[in-house]
Amino acid sequence: xxxxNNSTTTSLNIPLLTHFKMGExxxxxxxxxxxxxxxxxxxxxxxxxxxxxxxxxxxxxGLLIAEATGVSDTSQGYRDTPGIWTKEQxxxxxxxxxxxxxxxxxxxxxxxHVGRVSTYDFQPNGQAPISPTDKGxxxxxxGVDWAPPRRLTKDEIHGLVNDFxxxxxxxxxxxxxxxEIHGANGYLxxxxxxxxxxxxxxEYGGSLENRCRFAFEIVEAVTKEIGSNRVGIxxxxxxxxxxxxxxxxxxxxxYLANELNKFDLVYLHVIEPRVRGAxxxxxxxxxxxxxxxxxxKAFKNTFIAAGGYNxxxxxxxxxxxxxNLVAFGRLFLANPDLVRRYELDAPLNxxxxxxxxxxEPVVGYTDYPFLEKAN
Numbered sequence: 169x170x171x172x173n174n175s176t177t178t179s180l181n182i183p184l185l186t187h188f189k190m191g192e193x194x195x196x197x198x199x200x201x202x203x204x205x206x207x208x209x210x211x212x213x214x215x216x217x218x219x220x221x222x223x224x225x226x227x228x229x230g231l232l233i234a235e236a237t238g239v240s241d242t243s244q245g246y247r248d249t250p251g252i253w254t255k256e257q258x259x260x261x262x263x264x265x266x267x268x269x270x271x272x273x274x275x276x277x278x279x280x281h282v283g284r285v286s287t288y289d290f291q292p293n294g295q296a297p298i299s300p301t302d303k304g305x306x307x308x309x310x311g312v313d314w315a316p317p318r319r320l321t322k323d324e325i326h327g328l329v330n331d332f333x334x335x336x337x338x339x340x341x342x343x344x345x346x347x348e349i350h351g352a353n354g355y356l357x358x359x360x361x362x363x364x365x366x367x368x369x370x371e372y373g374g375s376l377e378n379r380c381r382f383a384f385e386i387v388e389a390v391t392k393e394i395g396s397n398r399v400g401i402x403x404x405x406x407x408x409x410x411x412x413x414x415x416x417x418x419x420x421x422x423y424l425a426n427e428l429n430k431f432d433l434v435y436l437h438v439i440e441p442r443v444r445g446a447x448x449x450x451x452x453x454x455x456x457x458x459x460x461x462x463x464x465k466a467f468k469n470t471f472i473a474a475g476g477y478n479x480x481x482x483x484x485x486x487x488x489x490x491x492n493l494v495a496f497g498r499l500f501l502a503n504p505d506l507v508r509r510y511e512l513d514a515p516l517n518x519x520x521x522x523x524x525x526x527x528e529p530v531v532g533y534t535d536y537p538f539l540e541k542a543n
Contacts (some may be wrong), residue, residue: 172521175422183486185492185511187229190470191397191434193274193345194230195493198486199507202474202495203233203278203348203402207525208533209250212238214260217529218250219267224504224521224534228272231493233265233348233437236280236355240328241336242298243356246257248527252279252338253331265343276400277339278348283356284317285410291315296325300360300382305411325372325382328356333389335412336399346398349386352439354410355392357383360406362414376423383424387431396432400472406459417441418462425466436467437495440475450479464490479510505538514539 194224201222209215215404219234226232238251251257261277268275276502284299291297307313314323320328336347338485351357359365359367359381365501372381383401391399414420423437428436457537464471482494500506502519522534 169359172351178183180218182511183483185507186486188232188470188492189492193231194229195231195274196227197394197507198493199230199470199482199500199510200474200493200495201225201230201232202499203350203498204497204501205233205235205246205249206523206533207246207248208351208529209248210527212244212249212251214264215248215255215411215529216263217229219264219535221263221456222275223267225500225506226268226271226273227274227507230273230507231272232275233495234277234344236274236278236350238334239281239321239331240248240280241292243281245286245332245355246525247298248292250337252277258338258342260345261339261342269343269451274345275343276346276348277342277344278402279335279339280350280355281328281331283359284314286315287313289313293340296326299356299365300372302363303365305514307409319368322370322372329385329389330380332386333393336390336394340394340398343374346400346434348388348437349390349396349399349401350381351383352402352404353407357386358404358407359457360413362412364413366413367412374519376419384427384431387428387433391431391433397434398468399431399433400435400437402437402474403434404439404443405463407439407443416543421463422466423459428467429468433469435470435472435493436463437472438463440473443475445513461490471491479513482510502536504536510538 184199185197188198222232227510240253246438265275284297286297288294296318297315298320302317304316305314339347361379366379371378403424404532405417417425438460470492472493472495473485474495477496478493486492498519500516503509520532
């Protein structure tokens with residue numbers, strides 16, 4: 169009993185390890201697995217090895233957000249990313265979700281459409297990717313020959329909203345506790361949101377209100393389908409990833425936070441400005457990030473901060489009430505027992521970037537050692 173009491177006392181002294189109620193979900197700690205594209209869902213179908221990967225990182229009362237998952241056959245832009253638009257995909261997700269639930273964790277699925285971040289090879293019948301614009305990403309960016317996109321018609325936009333709605337319903341059928349709508353990182357929703365990409369002259373372009381219309385239509389459709397208590401959204405107003413830039417990210421982020429309150433989403437997940445694509449601009453250990461504070465104050469429900477966090481910075485922002493939860497990506501990828509390591513303030517495994525997206529079911533995926541094995 170002494171060991172258990174000591175552990176409890178330690179947890180109480182570590183902000184990241186305190187309990188939190190996220191809507192109807194009782195969380196035992198504030199450490200969230202961020203959605204991470206891993207490129208191991210062959211032919212867009214989730215594979216059995218994902219059950220081990222996610223269950224390794226699952227803890228009783230912990231929140232995991234699964235990797236970005238396509239809502240349709242036009243949503244793909246990377247090799248072997250999973251989907252949720254076919255019956256086969258839904259069935260393939262079920263044992264993965266079951267493995268996570270057996271560990272007592274809460275599991276959300278991030279649903280996305282890449283929009284113009286694609287090539288002919290990933291599109292049905294080799295067609296052009298779709299986007300609110302016909303402006304393409306600079307060919308050769310990140311070493312990819314991006315295909316020029318085709319501008320969406322209004323009817324097609326309505327169809328995409330429905331794709332997100334059906335994907336959310338499918339996620340619940342697969343057993344997920346909820347979905348995270350991917351409105352970040354330069355993908356389709358963000359292509360509508362940002363004024364340096366969206367050059368439309370109809371009701372989906374121009375003003376801030378018009379550029380946000382597509383996102384809100386998706387949020388409304390998804391919340392009506394599965395309930396707002398099961399829906400979160402991820403945003404990155406400050407990011408320039410995939411040349412998706414806004415001239416006034418402060419105004420964009422604040423407007424989105426205020427308007428999203430109307431839908432009573434269970435959480436808002438926002439990426440810190442210090443994240444620039446795959447690069448994180450690190451500051452002092454006790455640096456208090458402040459850029460997201462207006463967004464955090466405006467949004468009335470659970471707020472998740474992500475981007476460049478470690479144990480010290482995570483504890484700091486929780487203790488200062490800058491965020492309710494903190495999402496960890498690469499550190500959680502390389503440390504399946506990250507929660508335990510943070511409890512003990514133990515050393516961390518170093519991640520190997522070269523294995524992040526390789527199509528290997530074990531290496532760089534499920535072979536990172538746990539603390540006991542490392543010792």
